[in-house]
Amino acid sequence: MTGAIVLGRDLTGDQVLVVDAVVVGTGAGGSIALRELARAGLDVVALEEGPYLTPRDFNQREDEMIPRLFQDAGGRATEDLGIRVLQGRGVGGSTIHNTNLCKRTPDAILELWARKYGVAGASAADLQAAFETIERDLSVSEIPAALRNANNDVLRAGCEALGWRGAQLHHNRNGCQQSGFCELGCAYDAKQNALKVVLPQALEAGARVYADVEAVRIVHDGARVVGVHAVARDADGGPRGAVNVWAKVVVLAASAVGSAALARRSGLPDPNQQLGRGLRMHPGAAVAGRFDRDIRGWRGIPQSFECTEHLSHEEGSDERVWIVPAFAHPVGSAATLPGFGAAHMAAMRAYPRLAVMTAVVHDETRGEVDVDGEGNPIVRYVMSERDRGQLAKGLVACARLLLAAGALEVTIPAIPRVRVTRASELDGLDTSALRPHSVPLTAVHPMGTLRMGEDPKISVVRSTGEHHQLRGLFVADGSLFPTSIGVPPQISIYAFAQHLAPHIIERAR
Amino acid sequence: MRVSSGSRGETQKPERRVSRRRLFELTAAAALTLGGLAAAVRTHGYAVPVGRRLVATSPWQFIVLQHAARRIAAPDREGAAAIPTVPTADDLDVAGFVDGWLVRMQPGVRRDFGRFLAYVEHVAPLREGLVTRFSRLAPPEQDRVLAATEASSSDLLRAGFDGLKSLCMMGYYRDARAWSLVGYDGPLVGRPPSGWSGG
Ligand SMILES: Cc1cc2nc3c(=O)[nH]c(=O)nc-3n(C[C@H](O)[C@H](O)[C@H](O)COP(=O)(O)OP(=O)(O)OC[C@H]3O[C@@H](n4cnc5c(N)ncnc54)[C@H](O)[C@@H]3O)c2cc1C
Ligand code: SF4
Numbered sequence A: 001m002t003g004a005i006v007l008g009r010d011l012t013g014d015q016v017l018v019v020d021a022v023v024v025g026t027g028a029g030g031s032i033a034l035r036e037l038a039r040a041g042l043d044v045v046a047l048e049e050g051p052y053l054t055p056r057d058f059n060q061r062e063d064e065m066i067p068r069l070f071q072d073a074g075g076r077a078t079e080d081l082g083i084r085v086l087q088g089r090g091v092g093g094s095t096i097h098n099t100n101l102c103k104r105t106p107d108a109i110l111e112l113w114a115r116k117y118g119v120a121g122a123s124a125a126d127l128q129a130a131f132e133t134i135e136r137d138l139s140v141s142e143i144p145a146a147l148r149n150a151n152n153d154v155l156r157a158g159c160e161a162l163g164w165r166g167a168q169l170h171h172n173r174n175g176c177q178q179s180g181f182c183e184l185g186c187a188y189d190a191k192q193n194a195l196k197v198v199l200p201q202a203l204e205a206g207a208r209v210y211a212d213v214e215a216v217r218i219v220h221d222g223a224r225v226v227g228v229h230a231v232a233r234d235a236d237g238g239p240r241g242a243v244n245v246w247a248k249v250v251v252l253a254a255s256a257v258g259s260a261a262l263a264r265r266s267g268l269p270d271p272n273q274q275l276g277r278g279l280r281m282h283p284g285a286a287v288a289g290r291f292d293r294d295i296r297g298w299r300g301i302p303q304s305f306e307c308t309e310h311l312s313h314e315e316g317s318d319e320r321v322w323i324v325p326a327f328a329h330p331v332g333s334a335a336t337l338p339g340f341g342a343a344h345m346a347a348m349r350a351y352p353r354l355a356v357m358t359a360v361v362h363d364e365t366r367g368e369v370d371v372d373g374e375g376n377p378i379v380r381y382v383m384s385e386r387d388r389g390q391l392a393k394g395l396v397a398c399a400r401l402l403l404a405a406g407a408l409e410v411t412i413p414a415i416p417r418v419r420v421t422r423a424s425e426l427d428g429l430d431t432s433a434l435r436p437h438s439v440p441l442t443a444v445h446p447m448g449t450l451r452m453g454e455d456p457k458i459s460v461v462r463s464t465g466e467h468h469q470l471r472g473l474f475v476a477d478g479s480l481f482p483t484s485i486g487v488p489p490q491i492s493i494y495a496f497a498q499h500l501a502p503h504i505i506e507r508a509r
Numbered sequence B: 001m002r003v004s005s006g007s008r009g010e011t012q013k014p015e016r017r018v019s020r021r022r023l024f025e026l027t028a029a030a031a032l033t034l035g036g037l038a039a040a041v042r043t044h045g046y047a048v049p050v051g052r053r054l055v056a057t058s059p060w061q062f063i064v065l066q067h068a069a070r071r072i073a074a075p076d077r078e079g080a081a082a083i084p085t086v087p088t089a090d091d092l093d094v095a096g097f098v099d100g101w102l103v104r105m106q107p108g109v110r111r112d113f114g115r116f117l118a119y120v121e122h123v124a125p126l127r128e129g130l131v132t133r134f135s136r137l138a139p140p141e142q143d144r145v146l147a148a149t150e151a152s153s154s155d156l157l158r159a160g161f162d163g164l165k166s167l168c169m170m171g172y173y174r175d176a177r178a179w180s181l182v183g184y185d186g187p188l189v190g191r192p193p194s195g196w197s198g199g
Helices: A030-039 A062-069 A107-117 A124-137 A148-161 A194-204 A255-265 A328-335 A339-349 A385-404 A490-508 B020-033 B058-074 B077-082 B093-104 B105-128 B139-150 B155-174 B175-180
Strands: A005-008 A015-018 A021-024 A044-048 A084-085 A167-168 A207-210 A213-220 A225-233 A241-245 A249-252 A276-279 A284-290 A305-307 A321-325 A354-359 A367-371 A379-381 A409-412 A419-420 A440-442 A472-476
Touching: A021 A030, A021 A225, A021 A255, A021 A284, A030 A194, A030 A249, A030 A490, A030 B175, A044 A213, A044 A241, A044 A321, A044 A440, A062 A207, A062 A328, A062 B155, A124 A249, A124 A440, A124 A490, A148 A167, A148 A385, A194 A207, A194 B139, A225 A249, A249 A255, A249 A490, A255 A276, A255 A367, A255 A379, A284 A385, A284 B139, A321 A385, A328 A339, A328 B155, A328 B175, A339 B058, A354 B105, A354 B155, A379 A472, A385 A419, A472 A490, B058 B093, B058 B105, B058 B155, B093 B155, B105 B139, B105 B155, B139 B155
Parallel strands: A005 A207, A015 A241, A021 A044, A021 A249, A044 A207, A084 A440, A249 A472
Antiparallel strands: A167 A305, A213 A225, A225 A241, A276 A367, A284 A354, A284 A409, A284 A440, A305 A321, A321 A354, A367 A379, A409 A419
């Protein structure tokens, strides 16, 4: 049996589908759940609210790709507007435009989840097979040092000069042309992601994917799920017809924001008020250094080197900052550089000579995903004092790295902006302005809103991924994680979906 | 069987919202607190260039947007002197781009954006001691008003400025004529990645 991708815009009239299982979302988690269910011989469909795009569509233009690839046309933000939240929308989810970094869930995090959050059967040893499967399927390998671009080399040089811990990263690319446009989708089909690898395998095994079809509500009887009500949309986003799917298993994989919002507006049983709580996001901010030579950081693999000098995954640590290069194309850079007008343009002229690092916080803050009166997601996240401290520490560390690597001048884009030319100026720096609403913050790793664990008082689903109260409702995306994981999450999400798949299959049979 | 509660119909859902909407709602609320003047926006005396067809903004909103875009994406003098062809925000039709961008937002978002523009036009100058509306101020005074909004003690007004600036920068730096100013060579699709040897 061979499956198919069905476009919502091509549907005529209302649709009723009766299947064994329905997966909501086709990103890292959803693609794996779909593939495994189809490979088990089950009749399974996926609903994806975004469009089906292929490498031919990825034209490397920010103004055209951002609104097509990202939720809310790239304008999703926390309720207080302090943090921009970038998430994907389309067949393949956020794996289409992510930067392909691959890391396993740290052992210390898995141990914490077992010890404190009652997660069973998810030790490093339990997950070993799933990690190996995913890493093989996605061709994960170390990024060769020869492919390190000049921006990443600045970070390496900074680490070397300061004697800080740094290392080459791993990725899931094959045939990469080093174009540098990863965050706008890969025109060269080099990303070994959900779109290129996993979903074709799912289709080959008989799964069907409905693109431009938004799940509106999970249908349940208070004890078990019975399906999903969805709406197909035309090219302009207008409703085209209902898609009602009846199934004994529903898998939520619409991301930590999308799944929690869908769960909330579906009125799922939530006796302990856990649903949507516990959001973590790895918020981060960038620091730019001006060099006397061309860096041209927009070319080449965007991230290939990391600095982990200030990163520990031990609970309660005061070292919770991950530093990686982060170079944006002109629109993104212009929006982030402080100021406006003539001075801003003068600063933009140094664009080819800038190197940019980002400090990402392995956060403790507990945010929340709620819905507004129309059922749309609201992301609430007010950064804790401790996390603010980590952010400030990370930004200062980025500045030190840039200066150590030879930057003539470093700018932290706060209001008021911080400009330094010597490391000694950072010693007594007043860091009170290094906080949300002053520094432009972005979060690209939402997780933790439908947490797993055996104790229903502190979790939403069991360690098998199945909802504590609703039989047949599973979660298989970043929502599962009880805490921040402090590493890029895609491999963990793919692997947890793989690890939990046997439970989902068993229930769907 | 129970179809769980929620405000959505089974087959219908309101048009998609963009979360920046909240930004403008809140910003407008801040503007109102600052003297209740945003409600008294004057909408007369704003002449949109002949032949301009607006798709999302009203004439007065477009004019304010145009003035703000000219300052936000103002050419640097040094560069303008060195390269006479530095395009202006008008050359690249930044305000027109933003008008077109807003059309895909739902009406509530456009309304809230309009309220923020009302704040910039009528309230922000007053806070700087200027009794003239923003669109009639001289460029240095417009810069003062925008700088004060950018550095406002209100997180929400800062976020409002950030939204406006982001849209204007998108409108300016999306254009190949702006790329050459900053040494950016643009997309590679359709041409070989020459000049890049990989490390
Ligand atoms: C710019 C950027 C760079 C990143 N770089 C990396 C990286 O280098 N390494 C890494 O590990 N991670 C990276 N990430 C994060 C990583 O891509 C995500 O954490 C991961 O893809 C999340 O997987 P998911 O399955 O939870 O959700 P997603 O992959 O986001 O998929 C969710 C899907 O559900 C769909 N959906 C939502 N609501 C509905 C609904 N109601 N009905 C139907 N469909 C719905 C969405 O459209 C989306 O396609 C990056 C993210 C971004 C934004
Ligand atoms: S850098 Fe490589 S993976 Fe990224 S878009 Fe270019 S070719 Fe694709």
